[in-house]
Amino acid sequence: MASTIKIALVGNPNTGKSTLFNLLTGLNQKIGNFPGITVDKKIGYSKLGGDKLAEIIDLPGTYSLYPKSRDERVVFQVLADKTNASYPDLMVVVVDATNMRRNLLLYTQVADLGIPIVLALNMTDMAMKEGINVNVDKLAERLGVQVVAISARSNKGIDALKRALLNTSIATQVPGADMLALAPEAIAKSKALLGTDEDYYALQILHQHAHLDLYSTEQHQAFADIKAEHGFESSKLQAAETISRYRYLGSILSGVIVDTGALRKFAFSDKLDRILTNKFSGFLIFFLILFFVFNSIFSWSAYPMELIENGFVWLTEQGHAHLPDGVLTNLFLDGVVAGLGGIVIFIPQIAILFAFISILEDTGYMARVTFMMDKIMRKFGLSGKSVVPMIGSLACAVPSIMSARNIESWKDRIITIMVVPLVSCSARLPVYTLLISLIIPEKMIFGFINLQGLTLMGMYVISILAAIIVAFVMKLIIKAKEKSYFIMELPVYRMPRWSNVLFTMYEKSKTFVLEAGKVIIAISIILWVLASYGPPKRFNEIDKKYALIEAKKDSTAISTLERDKAAERLENSYAGVIGHAIEPVIRPLGFDWKIGIALVTSFAAREAFVGTMATIYSVDNGDEQVGTIRNKMAAAKNADTGLPVFTFATGLSLMLFYAFAMQCMSTVAVVFRETKSWKWPVIQLLYMTGMAYVASLIAFQLLK
């Protein structure tokens, strides 16, 4: 049997750790969860040679074992717990050769935990170019650890690294800086309590035991007592530790690194920064890039989305043609397959958005955008890092919420996730265009401004303003658990790694389909049942009535028979019953029961609005038929008053409702996934729908 060893990848952010992970594991990777934490666990498998298989886990990038964000906390949680499923047999510490000293700080910390290490010195080719020469043998000798020079970017040294990992006689590294001296008595007591020989492990537990769920209440109290007795001041000791480690590294590195080109290595990045973060050209270029990204998400995804849509239509037709008629077939085709189609249709947009995000991040440009926008965003309770998700949500909130993971501060991240769905996404576009064509005359102002287009733009502006205002309110309400930092590395500009771009596209699409997909399918099935079934008594009557008409063989009635029957069945289905039931609540907004059904079906996805309206007003579905739905809707009269249903007031009220309400199962599912709790999606659902109700109410009551 092949033996498997567990290997953890540890390193600073921007060291090429993920590139190395992709190189080692290929597509043979999966994303799991660390129990109870919002951080994804990336695991992959790699054949080291012979019969040795390695399970490789990519730990979040961090500058030290003392965490500053939720992601970083995972590193010590895994490394501190020998019973953890991810506890490694050995670690690969990835070190950026162009910035050795800062990178090695983390190395000295994890080395003191007593887990065997191989040090992967990455970007050695870059370092050479920048005039930095590293004496690898001397470094290995001084640290007492295997050091392998690699270049993950150009796929060099990976075999040597695998050989080093195979070498079972990995020496445990020599101890570095003296940690016992920091707090001798407290460490001794902590060691006795833990039953360990490792000084540094005992010290770390004293610092971080509160974040580990390894200990009982009594044990936590015991650690707290030790700290109180010996005047253990966490921050002071961390500062002292850091200084002592840097001193040790100074002596290790003297004579190991020869740096000859310190001056020229930043010249190129500097020149680019002068243009890209300039007051004028900086913002201009940023908005041009934004425009390009936004435009591409729409235009490039149009064709694949059409293919997917047609593919699913074809699949459904084939299914109906070849599968035996019956409830199961209908459930499978109109519930499950339709639901699946609703998920898969998002893949092109998700893949394209993440391709851009990956490129912008890889090149180092995203860090500059954050840098430029931070001051504006901070005023509204967001951070510079919220810019990316906000922009992305113009296309779709789902991938944007996923991209909010880059925000370290918990509070900034939650606020971003909470307001992102307010920004008008592409699914609202068909709703807006249909309603605008109903209520806004096709007129030109000053001869060149299209009034309908102006209204559409107005809806987008309103949505962005709403997001900003809500963020500002939440900033005042939500209490931060951890300090928000904006101390961030600005990496030098580099060419994007295309393989990483592809990996990101694949990985994000897969995660979305698997995770959000489960919920969407479930809801689609429920909706199908609600729209297809009704109280049996009513359905029997409809069947009887149409059987009678059919028997008469009246040629004018026959042509519209199926549609009329479908419309009447829908009215009497459970969804229709619900529509009638909520009518009293939505009447003050200017909506009748038919719009009520659309609101109910739109809960799964806003796109359902046009389709539901089409079914209710019994018009054939399809985009080219918008004109006919439009005409039917325009002609629709209120049964009691005889006045048109879609007045300016009702139309505007409905548009505002769609602008603010949380009507997207995918978003609810992804917020649940990202926050790992139902609390946030529920709050979001309530506040957004509440806001939508109030906005529609005010609009309708003022305008009617």
Place this chain on the structure above:
Amino acid sequence: MKLSQLNPGEQGTIVAFTDLDMSVKLMEMGCLPGEIVEVERLAPLGDPMAIRVAGYQLCLRKNEASMIIIE
């Protein structure tokens, strides 16, 4: 003098920090007492600032920079 008071192009040597928690983070990122820091540029709206320290570029908000004492 505080780091936040420097103009782009000016440099100084880190002497001390006024906030203990922040000092840990800053030192981990390479801002050690004795290191030379140079202000490279300010963001278009004047905050945050980008500095060069320990061989790389770091950005931080001005109120964070005001916790670094330099000379």
